[in-house]
Amino acid sequence: MLDIRLLREQPDLVRAGILRKGEDPANVDTAIGLDARRRALVQQGEALKSRKNTVSQQVAAMKAKKEDATSVIAEMRGVADEIKALDEELKRVEEDLRTVMLQIPNLPDASVPDGRTPEDNKPIAHWGAPPVIDFTPKPHWDLIKSLGLIDFDRGTKITGAGFPVYVGKGAKLERALISFFLDHAEASGYTELLPPLMVNADSATGTGQLPDKEGQMYVAPLDGFYMVPTAEVPVTNFYRDEILGEEQLPVKLCAYTPCFRREAGSYGKDVRGLNRLHQFDKVELVNLVHPSRSMQALEDMRATAEQLLQKLGLHYRTLLMCAGDLGFTQVKKYDLEVWSVGQQRWLEVSSVSNFESYQARRLNIRYRPAGGGKPEMVHTLNGSSLALPRIVAALLEQYQTPEGKVIVPAALHSYTGFEVIG
RNA sequence: GGAGAGGUGGCCGAGUGGUUGAAGGCGCCGGUCUCGAAAACCGGUAUACCGCUUGCGGUAUCCAGGGUUCGAAUCCCUGCCUCUCCGCCA
Numbered sequence: 001m002l003d004i005r006l007l008r009e010q011p012d013l014v015r016a017g018i019l020r021k022g023e024d025p026a027n028v029d030t031a032i033g034l035d036a037r038r039r040a041l042v043q044q045g046e047a048l049k050s051r052k053n054t055v056s057q058q059v060a061a062m063k064a065k066k067e068d069a070t071s072v073i074a075e076m077r078g079v080a081d082e083i084k085a086l087d088e089e090l091k092r093v094e095e096d097l098r099t100v101m102l103q104i105p106n107l108p109d110a111s112v113p114d115g116r117t118p119e120d121n122k123p124i125a126h127w128g129a130p131p132v133i134d135f136t137p138k139p140h141w142d143l144i145k146s147l148g149l150i151d152f153d154r155g156t157k158i159t160g161a162g163f164p165v166y167v168g169k170g171a172k173l174e175r176a177l178i179s180f181f182l183d184h185a186e187a188s189g190y191t192e193l194l195p196p197l198m199v200n201a202d203s204a205t206g207t208g209q210l211p212d213k214e215g216q217m218y219v220a221p222l223d224g225f226y227m228v229p230t231a232e233v234p235v236t237n238f239y240r241d242e243i244l245g246e247e248q249l250p251v252k253l254c255a256y257t258p259c260f261r262r263e264a265g266s267y268g269k270d271v272r273g274l275n276r277l278h279q280f281d282k283v284e285l286v287n288l289v290h291p292s293r294s295m296q297a298l299e300d301m302r303a304t305a306e307q308l309l310q311k312l313g314l315h316y317r318t319l320l321m322c323a324g325d326l327g328f329t330q331v332k333k334y335d336l337e338v339w340s341v342g343q344q345r346w347l348e349v350s351s352v353s354n355f356e357s358y359q360a361r362r363l364n365i366r367y368r369p370a371g372g373g374k375p376e377m378v379h380t381l382n383g384s385s386l387a388l389p390r391i392v393a394a395l396l397e398q399y400q401t402p403e404g405k406v407i408v409p410a411a412l413h414s415y416t417g418f419e420v421i422g
Numbered sequence: 423g424g425a426g427a428g429g430u431g432g433c434c435g436a437g438u439g440g441u442u443g444a445a446g447g448c449g450c451c452g453g454u455c456u457c458g459a460a461a462a463c464c465g466g467u468a469u470a471c472c473g474c475u476u477g478c479g480g481u482a483u484c485c486a487g488g489g490u491u492c493g494a495a496u497c498c499c500u501g502c503c504u505c506u507c508c509g510c511c512a
Contacts, residue, residue, distance in 0.1 A: 039471090039472065039473095042471070042472050042473095042481080043472060043473075043480095045481080046471090046472065046473090046480060046481045046482085047480085049480085049481060050480060050481070052492080052493080053480095053481090053493085055492070055493090056440070056441095056492060056493040057440075057441055058492095059440075059492055059493070060440035060441065060493075061440090061441075063440075064440085064441095069492080072492070073491095073492040073493090074492085075492085076492040076493085077492065079492085080491085080492075080493095243469090374469095375469085
């Protein structure tokens, strides 16, 4: 959430940002009103508590001197009830305020272009060129079937649609890519975590999956756990409710996890083959940085992800997302899209975002400035580096031979132990 | 799953109803001493919110939430977590 002080002091700026995202700024005034009410209640309640404390000490002093305190005690009897009533109303107001604040989105950065739809996203970089193939390239789902790399049908039998079973060289290729991605992150200064694949409600709330995106997660209701939709959730929560030393920054964490998404409502060619799954593998990067360095960190993370695509020799483009296509919590975001030869379209394989202090405030992750002084919110960022299935799809399609084999890119040889599939 | 013990400040640890935000120790910061350092000694050392405000005042916080009381770290209830023993188990 945003800092309530920003709403108090610069409501117009907040409203303008919300409008750029295409959201309704009405909540700003609601929040400001609740905040004023809250502060009035705090002052009333604290005045009473102050008196209560003073009188209680008087009672203690009188009893020590064996004096009669009956009349003073009787006088205070009603005050406790007054305090309780005020505290209850304060609690309600604070809950309402938090609810409203959670409904106010983060504001887009000044460098983010205006726009409402994906067409307004701004391509800012291209790498490579569409591969020249002098035969009709097959889509990856045909290659997967003929080479026996992934068994979708048996996955459906075991669990359901969208839960693939990787088989033989398909499994080995998946494992090779995960290791390759993690090693690259490590070389870029990241510390690897292998986190829980289920999280509790506090964690899911901290990163913003709850309360509104509950329907996108798989739930274990008996224990109140959620299957992770992305490693962002357990990894960003690693330092929840902690105060870091400034010298610890930047914190750079990476993690491989399977990701579980219910993804209701998708259909058609978008879900064929590896395009969209309920369970898929991904390596995620998370940064906790000093506020003055988050925009640089965003560029660094984007570069880290792009380098992987370059090493794999995959043609890709980078988009700067427009204000209307930003997520609720994001200030600035890049998407990386890889070219699918078999499908003749771009596939999103990475999304790199800066949340500034919005997520940190919700997670309560702060740092103590080096010279001492009050703790301040860190800035958080995350990015995929990378999501596996569409990489596998693009890779199979781009490196296929007329005979229906697939040449493994050199960068992966030491991981796969084979150079050709088929 | 069964039985027991326990959760106090950055850390260790005292405290079982009344000037306790919390003894003592460690750590850390500043100072004295020293050519310098160590030792010793002195002082300081939480977070959040509210208010006036370059400092101060108020309130809350001794796992969390409720309760008893004029007053709770201290008593009662619930939850969470940790440890020990037994059982089960990759």
